Amino acid sequence: MKTVISICATIFFLSMACVVAFANVVPDPVLYLNAADNPAHPDAWENLGTAGGELPAADKAPELEEGEIKIPALGISQPGVTYYTTKDSHQTFGGPPAKNPELFFEDWTLEFLCRRNGAFFLEEHHFAGFQNSPREGKQGIRLWIVGAQNLDISIHADGGKQGVQPLNLVLNEGEWTWIAVVGTSGKSIVAYQDGKEVSKQAGFEFDKKLPINDISIGANSFDERRRTFNGSIAIVRAYDKALSEAEINQNIDGTFAVDPADKLSTTWATVKNGYK
Numbered sequence: 001m002k003t004v005i006s007i008c009a010t011i012f013f014l015s016m017a018c019v020v021a022f023a024n025v026v027p028d029p030v031l032y033l034n035a036a037d038n039p040a041h042p043d044a045w046e047n048l049g050t051a052g053g054e055l056p057a058a059d060k061a062p063e064l065e066e067g068e069i070k071i072p073a074l075g076i077s078q079p080g081v082t083y084y085t086t087k088d089s090h091q092t093f094g095g096p097p098a099k100n101p102e103l104f105f106e107d108w109t110l111e112f113l114c115r116r117n118g119a120f121f122l123e124e125h126h127f128a129g130f131q132n133s134p135r136e137g138k139q140g141i142r143l144w145i146v147g148a149q150n151l152d153i154s155i156h157a158d159g160g161k162q163g164v165q166p167l168n169l170v171l172n173e174g175e176w177t178w179i180a181v182v183g184t185s186g187k188s189i190v191a192y193q194d195g196k197e198v199s200k201q202a203g204f205e206f207d208k209k210l211p212i213n214d215i216s217i218g219a220n221s222f223d224e225r226r227r228t229f230n231g232s233i234a235i236v237r238a239y240d241k242a243l244s245e246a247e248i249n250q251n252i253d254g255t256f257a258v259d260p261a262d263k264l265s266t267t268w269a270t271v272k273n274g275y276k
Helices: 002-023 222-227 245-255 268-273
Strands: 031-034 044-046 054-059 063-071 076-085 091-093 108-116 125-131 140-145 150-157 160-170 176-184 188-193 196-202 214-217 231-239 256-258 264-266
Touching (some): 054 214, 054 222, 091 214, 108 125, 108 140, 125 231, 140 176, 150 188, 160 188, 176 245, 214 222
Antiparallel strands (some): 044 054, 063 076, 108 231, 125 140, 125 214, 140 150, 188 196, 256 264
8 A cells, every 4th residue: 555655646646747847938038028027017017037127108008918828839728818919009018228128148049928819900010129229220020920820030230220130930910920030140930830940041140338228129229119919928038148949949838747647737936936
């Protein structure tokens, strides 16, 4: 009987250890925004990352909603998840540069748990921007949808714009997805969708002395917030280092922990408290 109890106890603790392992995300994001843990709403989106501060609402905050997140490629289906949804133009997070936290990038990683909800409000979708102010020709990263659904990137480096490059990230209308873009200074820009690499291209040198302070979630910059992304965003993470594909998947698993039946269920308590 003691042997049976011992075996059961061992199995229990091993299973608990597996859950804890999956609950770990890559530490020390400089920017970590989570719609499920934002006491500053509706005035700002609080940064739970190491850079601190917050992104003010501009001109007004996207609406806080709750619903189901499904990611078919990962087998994820979870009700009762909190996220921000834009309903109109000029509804983003990220104020004038002086009011935003400052990030410093040489290598960098940007992650988003997001969904495109429909066609653009105005002439195009902007998605997010991380730039040095004044933004034109200095240094930064712009993400936008030029056509119907593909998310592309425009880099500012080497004293000027480097043009729009395809990332092969597809934001299908009404579908949640986990996307990540990783830049290694002077070497490469790699894009991941739902944990898998989808594109790789040459990178650009980034100067870590230039602060990234024109930060916008839902547009490319504070000045261009009229081109608001028509979508929903639950989580944003930015790192001042290049994450590997294994680390990208570690972050997904840290948000969606695997249960013993190999189904995926959301561990939102971990998401909310992972950096506190």
